Amino acid sequence: MRRKLVAGNWKMHGGLARNRDLLQSLVQEAGKGGGSDCAVCVPFPYLAQAQEQLKDTAIAWGGQTLSEHAQGAYTGEVSAAMLVDFGCRYVIVGHSERRSLYGENNETVAAKFVAAVQGGLQPILCLGETLDQREDNVTEQVIAAQLDAVLQAADISGFANAVIAYEPVWAIGTGRTATPQQAQEVHAFIRQRMAGSDAALAQRLQILYGGSVKPQNAAELFGMADIDGGLIGGASLVAQDFLAICRAAG
Ligand code: 13P
Numbered sequence: 001m002r003r004k005l006v007a008g009n010w011k012m013h014g015g016l017a018r019n020r021d022l023l024q025s026l027v028q029e030a031g032k033g034g035g036s037d038c039a040v041c042v043p044f045p046y047l048a049q050a051q052e053q054l055k056d057t058a059i060a061w062g063g064q065t066l067s068e069h070a071q072g073a074y075t076g077e078v079s080a081a082m083l084v085d086f087g088c089r090y091v092i093v094g095h096s097e098r099r100s101l102y103g104e105n106n107e108t109v110a111a112k113f114v115a116a117v118q119g120g121l122q123p124i125l126c127l128g129e130t131l132d133q134r135e136d137n138v139t140e141q142v143i144a145a146q147l148d149a150v151l152q153a154a155d156i157s158g159f160a161n162a163v164i165a166y167e168p169v170w171a172i173g174t175g176r177t178a179t180p181q182q183a184q185e186v187h188a189f190i191r192q193r194m195a196g197s198d199a200a201l202a203q204r205l206q207i208l209y210g211g212s213v214k215p216q217n218a219a220e221l222f223g224m225a226d227i228d229g230g231l232i233g234g235a236s237l238v239a240q241d242f243l244a245i246c247r248a249a250g
Helices: 016-029 044-054 080-085 096-101 106-118 131-135 139-154 180-195 199-204 215-222 239-248
Strands: 004-009 036-041 059-063 090-093 122-127 163-166 206-210 229-232
Touching: 004 090, 004 163, 004 206, 004 239, 016 036, 016 044, 016 239, 036 090, 044 059, 080 106, 090 106, 106 122, 106 139, 122 139, 131 139, 139 180, 163 180, 180 199, 180 206, 180 215, 215 229, 215 239, 229 239
Parallel strands: 004 036, 004 229, 036 059, 059 090, 090 122, 122 163, 163 206, 206 229
Antiparallel strands: none
């Protein structure tokens, strides 16, 4: 049985006072069930705050992106080692907003994935098709190309501690969730493709679903055979919603 993981992605939301309340609520309630893991990926300036409030709790934390470089003249960038300095366990890599708004292509994403692994972080690699691509019936080709670029750069061994998140772009922040069956189909496809490189690793690999996960639909999604938890945007900003989604993971 794979353990489930529910990770919040705050995106560019928050502020010191608001975060303090949110994290406090999570700390008080999370981890009581103990059947799943829980994490929050916060904007860079709040990593110190997350570390301060979450250290020695059951909740892990992480960044939302990182540089593909280890150090150097890269103004504005943040390295894997810097995230590790602030106790991060996870880092999101290749989120669709990074791909569509900040020019990250499959090769950049692969380089960032490698930097995360080499830096000792657990990457949460995001894959997903746009609405046009789904309607053109090329979902599997798109996912395969996104995945293969990373497999080529990081080798299957790079996935030993990695997490994959299937996030259909059309379901992100739209309120339009993939049906459990639609998500399951793609999750099974991803696991099968990974099994082509290493069957045992593919069986262990956590594959999260992301895109308009809410307390109302979480249990049904997480009940599918290949869905091992969620990557949660909007609902991770509301303590009671995020906690309800964590409970739905068991
Ligand atoms: P929403 O849950 O707001 O749809 O966002 C999903 C997401 O992008 C998480 O990374």
